[in-house]
Amino acid sequence: MNGHADGPELSAYLDGALAPEPRARVELHMSSCGDCRAELDSLRHLKLALSAAPRKAMPADLAYALERRFVHADAPAPWYAILTRPAVWAPAGALALATLTVSLWLRSAATLEEIPLEPLLAAHARYSAEALVPEDNLVASNYSDQVSDLPDAPESDLQ
Amino acid sequence: MDRMEPQAFADLLRQAGDKAFNFAYRLAGNEQDARDLVQEAFARALEHAGSYDPSRAFDSWLLRILHNIFLDGTRRLATRKTVSLDAPAPVEDSSWEDILPAKEMSAADELIRRESIDMVQLALEKLPAHYKAAVILCDVEGMSYDDIARIMDVPVGTIRSRIHQGRVLARKAYEELERKGERRQ
Numbered sequence: 001m002n003g004h005a006d007g008p009e010l011s012a013y014l015d016g017a018l019a020p021e022p023r024a025r026v027e028l029h030m031s032s033c034g035d036c037r038a039e040l041d042s043l044r045h046l047k048l049a050l051s052a053a054p055r056k057a058m059p060a061d062l063a064y065a066l067e068r069r070f071v072h073a074d075a076p077a078p079w080y081a082i083l084t085r086p087a088v089w090a091p092a093g094a095l096a097l098a099t100l101t102v103s104l105w106l107r108s109a110a111t112l113e114e115i116p117l118e119p120l121l122a123a124h125a126r127y128s129a130e131a132l133v134p135e136d137n138l139v140a141s142n143y144s145d146q147v148s149d150l151p152d153a154p155e156s157d158l159q
Numbered sequence: 160m161d162r163m164e165p166q167a168f169a170d171l172l173r174q175a176g177d178k179a180f181n182f183a184y185r186l187a188g189n190e191q192d193a194r195d196l197v198q199e200a201f202a203r204a205l206e207h208a209g210s211y212d213p214s215r216a217f218d219s220w221l222l223r224i225l226h227n228i229f230l231d232g233t234r235r236l237a238t239r240k241t242v243s244l245d246a247p248a249p250v251e252d253s254s255w256e257d258i259l260p261a262k263e264m265s266a267a268d269e270l271i272r273r274e275s276i277d278m279v280q281l282a283l284e285k286l287p288a289h290y291k292a293a294v295i296l297c298d299v300e301g302m303s304y305d306d307i308a309r310i311m312d313v314p315v316g317t318i319r320s321r322i323h324q325g326r327v328l329a330r331k332a333y334e335e336l337e338r339k340g341e342r343r344q
Contacts, residue, residue, distance in 0.1 A: 008319045008323040011322050042330065046333075047298045051299060053280055054276075062198070
C-alpha cells in the first residue's frame with residue numbers, strides 16, 4: 001500500500017466490514033503508519049460519540065395514536081374521550097359559568113348584609129340633626145358648632 | 160386500507176417503533192417532525208403491505224420508507240429546525256475524549272460529556288441528507304453495510320463512501336461548532 005490507507009476502507013475496517021484480504025492489508029499498513037492510526041482513532045472516537053447519544057424511544061402517546069389510527073379506528077372510544085366533544089363540554093361550560101355567576105352574586109349579597117348597622121344609624125342621626133339647623137345658619141364656618149349645640153335627636157328618629 | 164389485527168400491529172410497533180422513531184429523530188433533529196415522519200412511514204407501510212417481502216426484516220423496510228419520506232420532505236423539514244444558534248457558549252476545548260464515558264465521572268464531567276454529545280448531534284444535523292442517513296444507520300443504529308444499502312437503495316460501495324465522507328464532514332462540523340462555541344439549547 002503506497003501513501004496512506006484509503007479513507008472509506010479505513011472506515012470499513014473500523015466497522016468490521018472489510019473482507020479478510022483488504023483487512024490484513026490495512027492492518028499491515030497501520031503497523032507502520034502513525035498518521036493512519038491517528039485517523040482511525042479519530043474515526044473511532046466519533047463513532048463511539050454518535051453511538052453514545054441517548055436513544056429516543058417512541059413516545060407512548062404516539063404509539064397509542066398509531067394504534068388508534070391503524071387498528072382501532074372503528075372501535076368505541078374510551079369513556080373519557082366523550083369529554084372532548086363540544087356537545088358535552090359546551091353545556092358543561094355554560095353550566096359552570098352560570099354556577100360561578102350565581103355564586104359571585106350570592107357572595108356580594110352576603111357582603112351587603114354584613115355592613116355594620118351602627119355607622120348607618122350614626123349617619124342617620126347626623127342628618128336628622130342637620131335638618132334642625134335653620135337654613136340661614138348653614139354656613140361652613142359655624143355649621144359644626146351649631147350642630148354640636150343642638151339637643152340629641154329624638155329617639156323616634158333613630159328607629 | 161384494511162385494518163390490522165391489534166396483536167399484529169402491536170408486534171410491528173414493538174419490533175420497529177423505537178428504532179423508527181430514533182432514526183426519524185436523528186434525521187429530522189426535532190420531535191415534532193420525527194412524529195410526523197413515523198406516522199407517515201407507518202401509514203405508507205400499511206398501505207403498501209402487499210409489497211413487503213416477509214423474508215426481509217420489517218424494520219429495515221420501514222426505515223427505507225421513512226428515509227424516502229424524509230428525502231421528499233427535506234426542504235419542508237429544514238424550515239422547522241429547533242436548533243438555537245445564539246445559545247450561550249459551551250465549555251471550550253472539549254475533545255473527543257471528553258465525549259466518551261469514563262469509569263468514574265463527576266457531575267461536572269457528566270455535564271460536559273452531555274454537552275459534547277449534543278454538539279455531535281448538532282454536527283450530524285449539519286450533514287447533507289444522504290451522508291447523515293448513512294452515518295446514523297451505521298453509527299447510531301449499528302446496522303450492517305448491506306442493510307444500509309438496502310434501506311438507502313444504493314450499492315454497498317456507495318454506502319461505504321457515504322459513511323466515511325459523512326464521518327469526515329461530521330468531524331469537521333463538530334470542530335467548527337466547538338470553535339464557534341455553539342451548542343443545542
